Amino acid sequence: MDALPHMTVDIEASQQQIALSFQQASNLMQTMEDQSHSNISGNTNDKGPSGFQVMNTQQVSQAIQFVGQNHLSQGWNGLCIQGGQIIQQQPQQFAIVHTNAAGQLTCVPLIQSLPISTIAQSQQEQSVMPQVILTSGNYMQSLSGTQVLIPTPQGLAVQQLLTLPMTSPMVSFQNGQLVSAQASPVQPPLGSLIYSTQPQALCQETQQEQPIETNQLMPSNNDGSTMCSTQGNSSSNVTHNNLKVENPDIIASTVASVTPIFSTFTPEMVQEVQDQPTINEISREGNTHIVDGVDLKEIKEFAKEFKMKRLAMGLTQTQVGLALSATAGPAYSQSAICRFEKLDITPKSAQKIKPVLEKWMKEAEESYQLGRPPNGVHIHSPEHTKKRKKRTSFSNQAVEYLNEYFKKKTHPTGTEISGIAHQLGYDREVIRIWFCNKRQALKNAVRLTNKIQAPRSGNPSGTIPIAPALPDVSISTVNAS
DNA sequence: ATGCATGAGGC
DNA sequence: CCTCATGCATC
Numbered sequence: 001m002d003a004l005p006h007m008t009v010d011i012e013a014s015q016q017q018i019a020l021s022f023q024q025a026s027n028l029m030q031t032m033e034d035q036s037h038s039n040i041s042g043n044t045n046d047k048g049p050s051g052f053q054v055m056n057t058q059q060v061s062q063a064i065q066f067v068g069q070n071h072l073s074q075g076w077n078g079l080c081i082q083g084g085q086i087i088q089q090q091p092q093q094f095a096i097v098h099t100n101a102a103g104q105l106t107c108v109p110l111i112q113s114l115p116i117s118t119i120a121q122s123q124q125e126q127s128v129m130p131q132v133i134l135t136s137g138n139y140m141q142s143l144s145g146t147q148v149l150i151p152t153p154q155g156l157a158v159q160q161l162l163t164l165p166m167t168s169p170m171v172s173f174q175n176g177q178l179v180s181a182q183a184s185p186v187q188p189p190l191g192s193l194i195y196s197t198q199p200q201a202l203c204q205e206t207q208q209e210q211p212i213e214t215n216q217l218m219p220s221n222n223d224g225s226t227m228c229s230t231q232g233n234s235s236s237n238v239t240h241n242n243l244k245v246e247n248p249d250i251i252a253s254t255v256a257s258v259t260p261i262f263s264t265f266t267p268e269m270v271q272e273v274q275d276q277p278t279i280n281e282i283s284r285e286g287n288t289h290i291v292d293g294v295d296l297k298e299i300k301e302f303a304k305e306f307k308m309k310r311l312a313m314g315l316t317q318t319q320v321g322l323a324l325s326a327t328a329g330p331a332y333s334q335s336a337i338c339r340f341e342k343l344d345i346t347p348k349s350a351q352k353i354k355p356v357l358e359k360w361m362k363e364a365e366e367s368y369q370l371g372r373p374p375n376g377v378h379i380h381s382p383e384h385t386k387k388r389k390k391r392t393s394f395s396n397q398a399v400e401y402l403n404e405y406f407k408k409k410t411h412p413t414g415t416e417i418s419g420i421a422h423q424l425g426y427d428r429e430v431i432r433i434w435f436c437n438k439r440q441a442l443k444n445a446v447r448l449t450n451k452i453q454a455p456r457s458g459n460p461s462g463t464i465p466i467a468p469a470l471p472d473v474s475i476s477t478v479n480a481s
Numbered sequence: 482a483t484g485c486a487t488g489a490g491g492c
Numbered sequence: 493c494c495t496c497a498t499g500c501a502t503c
Contacts, residue, residue, distance in 0.1 A: 317482095333499050338482060349497060391485050391501055414493075430485085432493080437485060440496070 278344055278444055294347040299354055306357055307341045313368050317341070323360065323374050330356050344444050394434070398424045402431075406438055 289297040310320055317337040325331035332340075332353060339345050340353050364374035394402070401424060405412065412420065412435060421428040 335483080335499055336497090339498090342482085344482095346496080352497090388500065389486060393485090393502085411494090433486065434484095436494075436496095439494090441484080443496095 278346060294351045296347060299347070299350045300343060302354055302358065303341055303343055303350075306361055309361055309365065313364065313374070315364075315374070320357075320360070323364070324356070326375055327360065327363075329359070332356065392426065392430050394424075394426070398426065402434055402438070406435065410435070410439055410442075 289295060310317070315323075316334075318334040320337055321332060321334040324337075336353065337357070340350060340357065343350065345353070360374075367374045402420070405420060409416070417432050417435070418428050421431040424431070
């Protein structure tokens, strides 16, 4: 480090995502929280592998300082990177971010590397909008189009990230224009490069794979007590306290008799499952943006925008749900909001929820700008009076058995359901519901299974990869008895 | 984020 | 009995 203040963050060379990926940032912040006993992330409910993370300057600074021995130069004060996730913040700052081949991230505060006159001019023109300019190659290219949500005195602004096609961090200003040292033509034009408010496609959220089945024959630690989780409450009317593997051999042989034929679902099996494909599924099929009179593109964009704004305001899905229920009109739970943001719903549902969220967000933004929390976020759950059946927790053996059965037959007959219930020792209704839910989940899970291949590395086109891998529910006959 | 439950609407 | 939209509870 010398005259030109900058910071460098070591990133594993193998790291495919630049800089602090969300996971890294999360881990870091978690670690820092652990060590400092302070809440850095400030959001415990919604953090996870997907989505993006909004960090304030201090958080970014802490994260970065924590990573390396290098220090953040004092003047540096804004912005941060991601790997398809988020970035933010702090108006009135300029920085160039660069990753080199070794996977190092370099941030150069333009405010110290650019002629002051240029900055002053830009600040005037753009008001308080921060300027984020990314340079470098492939990694950064993949960021192009990523949006950054920036709280400004005027409210939340969305800025799109664009990348400069260059491999060197060297850039300079000439006549007030940013010029690549490699003299390669910069496109799009710098004007739009530097500042764009039009929301456009964000990079795909990363989502965690979830194996459809566990197929794990019980290790020794799974004794009868776990056949039905009672959550430490043995007094409630849990259905299966008595369900024990009295004779594990029976279970085992039973499972075997079901004759598992697939260890995993094959892609071909899936295609016809879709009665009500989710939005993500539809878009992957290509072209069509209008389904059932619903503009999917619009909904997808709104879903992303909604999530960004929610996070920017520091609200969890739960808080939004509570706030929603505190206002007039239809309310939706955290689950619903989660599914909406993930677009893990049918177009019909999305269309129904969207205006509700839209309206709420609008009001919330206004509140936010006034420096007060949106209505209702403080409200606490009213004790629901209805007695709900305690959630059944199937044993691993039972789940495995059911999964194997499901692979063979997604619609067991009434008689078969009874048989299964008897065999496993669960209520018949519970088994029936299990199959219902399994079928339903199957439809919504299709898109999750295809991110296994190249969610991050390839996919330069930015399109969503396709490769569902689930069985065809429609094969089996529906039968009642 | 997701598994099981509920209830509406429908054959 | 099924699908579908949703939610509570739990992972």
